[in-house]
Structure formats: structure tokens, C-alpha cells
Amino acid sequence: xxxxxxxxxxxxxxxxxxxxxxxxxxxxxxxxxxxxxxxxxxxxxxxxxxxxxxxxxxxxxxxxxxxxxxxxxxxxxxxxxxxxxxxxxxxxxxxxxxxxxxxxxxxxxxxxxxxxxxxxxxxxxxxxxxxxxxxxxxxxxxxxxxxxxxxxxxxxxxxxxxxxxxxxxxxxxxxxxxxxxxxxxxxxxxxxxxxxxxxxxxxxxxxxxxxxxxxxxxxxxxxxxxxxxxxxxxxxxxxxxxxxxxxxxxxxxxxxxxxxxxxxxxxxxxxx
Amino acid sequence: xxxxxxxxxxxxxxxxxxxxxxxxxxxxxxxxxxxxxxxxxxxxxxxxxxxxxxxxxxxxxxxxxxxxxxxxxxxxxxxxxxxxxxxxxxxxxxxxxxxxxxxxxxxxxxxxxxxxxxxxxxxxxxxxxxxxxxxxxxxxxxxxxxxxxxxxxxxxxxxxxxxxxxxxxxxxxxxxxxxxxxxxxxxxxxxxxxxxxxxxxxxxxxxxxxxxxxxxxxxxxxxxxxxxxxxxxxxxxxxxxxxxxxxxxxxxxxxxxxxxxxxxxxxxxxxx
Numbered sequence: 001x002x003x004x005x006x007x008x009x010x011x012x013x014x015x016x017x018x019x020x021x022x023x024x025x026x027x028x029x030x031x032x033x034x035x036x037x038x039x040x041x042x043x044x045x046x047x048x049x050x051x052x053x054x055x056x057x058x059x060x061x062x063x064x065x066x067x068x069x070x071x072x073x074x075x076x077x078x079x080x081x082x083x084x085x086x087x088x089x090x091x092x093x094x095x096x097x098x099x100x101x102x103x104x105x106x107x108x109x110x111x112x113x114x115x116x117x118x119x120x121x122x123x124x125x126x127x128x129x130x131x132x133x134x135x136x137x138x139x140x141x142x143x144x145x146x147x148x149x150x151x152x153x154x155x156x157x158x159x160x161x162x163x164x165x166x167x168x169x170x171x172x173x174x175x176x177x178x179x180x181x182x183x184x185x186x187x188x189x190x191x192x193x194x195x196x197x198x199x200x201x202x203x204x205x206x207x208x209x210x211x212x213x214x215x216x217x218x219x220x221x222x223x224x225x226x227x228x229x230x231x232x233x234x235x236x237x238x239x240x241x242x243x244x245x246x247x248x249x250x251x252x253x254x255x256x257x258x259x260x261x262x263x264x265x266x267x268x269x270x271x272x
Numbered sequence: 273x274x275x276x277x278x279x280x281x282x283x284x285x286x287x288x289x290x291x292x293x294x295x296x297x298x299x300x301x302x303x304x305x306x307x308x309x310x311x312x313x314x315x316x317x318x319x320x321x322x323x324x325x326x327x328x329x330x331x332x333x334x335x336x337x338x339x340x341x342x343x344x345x346x347x348x349x350x351x352x353x354x355x356x357x358x359x360x361x362x363x364x365x366x367x368x369x370x371x372x373x374x375x376x377x378x379x380x381x382x383x384x385x386x387x388x389x390x391x392x393x394x395x396x397x398x399x400x401x402x403x404x405x406x407x408x409x410x411x412x413x414x415x416x417x418x419x420x421x422x423x424x425x426x427x428x429x430x431x432x433x434x435x436x437x438x439x440x441x442x443x444x445x446x447x448x449x450x451x452x453x454x455x456x457x458x459x460x461x462x463x464x465x466x467x468x469x470x471x472x473x474x475x476x477x478x479x480x481x482x483x484x485x486x487x488x489x490x491x492x493x494x495x496x497x498x499x500x501x502x503x504x505x506x507x508x509x510x511x512x513x514x515x516x517x518x519x520x521x522x523x524x525x526x527x528x529x530x531x532x533x534x535x536x537x538x539x540x541x542x543x544x
Contacts (some may be wrong), residue, residue, distance in 0.1 A: 062375040111338065124422060145369070
């Protein structure tokens with residue numbers, strides 16, 4: 001899916017919602033736990049209930065990997081179940097020396113056919129290049145994350161440029177690829193950083209975690225980050241997935257997703 | 273395995289060699305490719321041939337993950353095959369928000385029972401803490417890596433302290449855990465950085481990639497990095513695994529490993 005197609009979907013749906021499929025075997029409703037493939041069964045019902053309101057799904061690979069080979073099968077089944085025309089992101093935060101990153105890129109782009117993978121920047125250009133080598137795919141590079149630890153290293157200011165590390169990542173990565181291949185992760189918990197990211201990368205899409213359970217504000221994020229092609233994919237996970245732990249979990253997930261879509265729709269009208 | 277036990281093994285074997293099991297299905301000898309589990313079959317013969325000379329094995333998870341569920345099974349079989357008393361490292365370079373890092377930690381420490389996992393520092397304290405929560409296990413944090421991209425971000429100097437990012441990582445991480453739980457990755461391609469790392473973390477073990485195919489010098493690394501409990505695990509991968517692509521691959525791997533052991537043995541005599 002290219003940038004124009006993604007924007008078209010956002011306009012059609014009035015939504016820039018990404019639903020995180022961080023499906024925790026310990027948190028899914030008890031009546032699902034005895035099914036053959038509980039993670040997939042939960043995801044299937046979540047996808048059925050929310051795909052009208054979402055433009056992207058983002059399974060965090062850890063939740064599947066931690067279950068061994070069976071977990072990888074749940075992930076593959078989930079990916080195949082996501083309807084055509086919805087953007088898919090493997091939240092994997094990989095990054096290794098070049099020949100190794102190539103293998104990760106092939107795993108997520110070829111073997112599993114995700115549209116995008118999240119990548120960690122610490123190891124630099126040659127660790128990211130193998131992902132960017134897939135021209136019709138997307139690399140989503142961590143810039144400023146939404147967790148408390150984002151203040152440990154990402155905000156260290158360079159003696160040479162005065163810029164914090166997350167800005168250095170953006171400036172350098174913009175030399176590696178343009179907005180048709182590269183997105184950045186910018187956490188909702190610090191909207192002032194989203195503003196800085198937007199000024200350094202005016203055309204890139206930003207993947208924004210941290211609203212809902214982590215406390216970020218959708219309104220502040222949208223005001224700080226929206227560009228003329230929306231430029232935002234705002235992720236919600238726990239507030240949707242675990243809206244209820246009963247048999248009505250999918251119905252309640254749909255309500256939460258619809259509420260977010262309605263709010264996003266109003267920001268698209270206001271800021272676009 | 274605790275630090276004293278690791279040091280005891282190093283003295284017994286006269287070696288601080290870690291063999292990287294980055295087993296590439298496209299590079300293993302052709303006569304193995306038709307076996308039921310080619311990766312495991314290759315690893316089994318490499319382990320048989322080299323375990324006398326190695327104190328650690330380090331499979332890079334990408335090489336298994338890229339083959340899907342079957343690859344994970346090869347990894348699990350390999351781990352179980354490694355003889356008792358040899359240190360095992362999952363080279364995974366993971367790191368995510370706290371609840372997600374917990375899942376990665378459980379996957380590698382509980383489900384698969386590795387002794388150690390490599391972890392990326394970019395997301396800060398709460399992304400590393402779940403690994404450190406396993407008291408009888410090891411977290412190996414990336415500090416300065418051996419690849420060309422290590423110069424993109426790791427060497428950015430802080431405006432406040434004047435220290436490059438990789439030193440900031442070490443200083444901060446030393447507040448999180450001591451040398452009985454934490455090691456650092458320090459690449460052999462820049463021995464002057466190993467010297468700096470050693471001065472900031474005098475007692476920690478360092479995992480040193482980058483000799484052999486990447487061009488680092490075992491002698492320079494050993495002089496710069498050895499402490500009174502050795503404090504080094506020096507990794508070699510391609511020079512051992514692919515010493516020959518014929519039926520004599522294991523025999524040739526053993527020769528390479530023995531040469532490295534002999535050289536290490538002389539440095540242990542000289543620097544310890």
C-alpha cells in the first residue's frame with residue numbers, strides 16, 4: 001500500500017486508527033482459552049468487530065513469539081485474516097548488522113507479507129538499509145517512544161548540533177529514505193516532541209503509540225502531528241482489546257474503536 | 273551460570289571463545305540441505321567439533337525466525353544439544369515497552385532457558401528491567417557495536433557530559449545492575465572503545481563481536497579489554513561456521529576454533 005492509498009483509506013473511513021493486536025493469552029476472556037488457537041480466535045473476533053473503524057492493525061510480535069512455534073502460527077493466521085486494504089504492521093523493533101537485518105526483513109516482508117515493520121535505530125544505517133531495500137514496503141523507525149525510559153537516551157542532546165538523539169535519528173534517517181518508504185514512531189505521551197518531529201519530517205507518516213492506557217491525548221497528538229495527508233496512524237491497544245473480559249469483549253471493543261473513529265473524524269475535518 | 277563459574281570454565285578451557293551459530297540455510301554444505309532439519313544437523317556437527325574450544329554459543333535468532341515455526345524448532349533443538357556447562361546466548365537484540373519486554377524475557381529465559389539475551393538500549397530503563405528481573409540470568413546490552421552504522425548514533429557526544437552515547441548507555445546501565453547480571457556488547461572493530469568501556473565498567477563481562485570476517489583483532493581486543501576475571505567473551509561466527517563448504521566443514525571449523533583457543537590461551541597467560 002503506498003502513501004496515497006493509505007491517505008485515501010483514511011479519508012474513506014474518517015479514521016487514522018491503528019489497532020494494536022498485543023494479544024495476551026493471560027488477558028483474553030476465559031471462554032476462549034480452550035479453543036484450538038485462542039490467540040487467533042480472539043484476534044478474529046476483534047478484527048471482525050473493529051475493521052470498519054481501523055485503517056491499520058499492528059500485532060506486537062512478542063506476544064506471539066513468547067508462545068513458541070504455535071504463537072507464530074497464530075500470528076500468520078491473524079495476518080491472513082486481516083481484510084484486504086488494511087495496512088499491516090509487524091511491531092518487532094528489530095535491528096542488527098546488515099546480513100542479519102536482511103533476514104528479519106525477509107521474514108516479515110516476504111514470508112509473512114506485512115506492509116511494514118518497526119525497526120530500532122541504535123545500530124545505524126546498515127542495520128536499517130535491508131528493510132529499506134524492499135521498495136514497496138515500509139520501515140517504521142523508532143524515534144521518540146511513549147514509555148518512561150524514552151527519557152534515558154532519546155533526549156540526550158548532541159554536543160555538535162544541540163539536538164536530542166531522537167531528532168538526530170530523524171535527520172539522519174531522512175537522508176536514507178523519503179516519506180514513501182519510511183515512517184517514524186513518535187509517542188503520544190510527549191506531544192511537544194511530535195511537533196518537533198513534524199517540523200523535521202513534514203511529509204512522513206508518524207506511528208503514534210501511547211493514547212489510552214499510557215495516558216496520551218488524541219486531541220493533542222492530532223493537533224501537533226497532522227499534515228496535509230493526515231500523516232498519522234494513532235495506535236490504541238489495551239483500551240480496545242480489553243474493553244471487556246466477558247463474552248461481550250468484541251462488542252465492547254467495537255464501541256471503543258467507534259468512539260476513537262468518531263473523534264478522529266472530527267479532527268480530520270478540523271485540521272486537514 | 274554465575275560469573276565465577278564462567279571464569280572457572282574460561283580457565284579450565286584456556287579459552288574465552290563464543291561461537292556464533294548464525295546458521296544460514298543458503299550457506300550450509302549442500303549435502304546437509306536434504307536432511308529433515310538442516311539447521312539443527314549443521315549445528316549439531318559444529319557443536320560436536322568445537323565444544324572443546326568454546327565457552328559459549330550464541331545463535332542469532334534472526335537466522336531461525338526467518339524460517340518460521342520450523343526455524344524456532346531448530347533453535348530449540350540446538351539449545352538443548354549444547355552440552356551442560358557451556359554458556360548460551362540468544363542474540364536477539366530485543367527491547368520494547370515494559371510489558372512487552374517481559375514477554376521476550378520469558379520466551380528466551382523460561383521457555384527456551386538461555387543463560388543470556390542481547391538487548392537494545394534505545395527505549396531505556398523500563399525496556400531493559402524485565403530482563404534484569406531474572407536474577408539468575410544475564411542481560412547483554414548493546415553499547416558499541418562492530419558494524420559501520422555504529423558511527424551513526426552511538427558516537428554522538430552528549431552536550432551535558434561530553435561522553436558518546438555508548439558511554440552514556442554504560443554509565444546509566446551500571447546504575448540498573450551489577451557485573452553479576454549485566455554484560456555489554458563492545459565491537460572488536462574499535463579497540464579504543466573497548467578500552468573506554470573497560471574503564472567505565474571494570475568488572476563487567478564484555479561480549480565482543482567483530483573479529484574474523486569483520487576485521488577486528490583478537491590481540492588488540494584482549495589487551496584492551498581483559499580484566500582479572502578475563503571479562504571477555506570474544507565471538508567468532510563466519511570464520512568457524514563456513515571454514516569449508518564441503519563434507520569436511522566440521523573438521524575445518526574445529527581447526528579454526530582450536531587456533532583461536534590457542535591464541536586466547538596465550539593472552540590469558542599474558543594479561544590475566
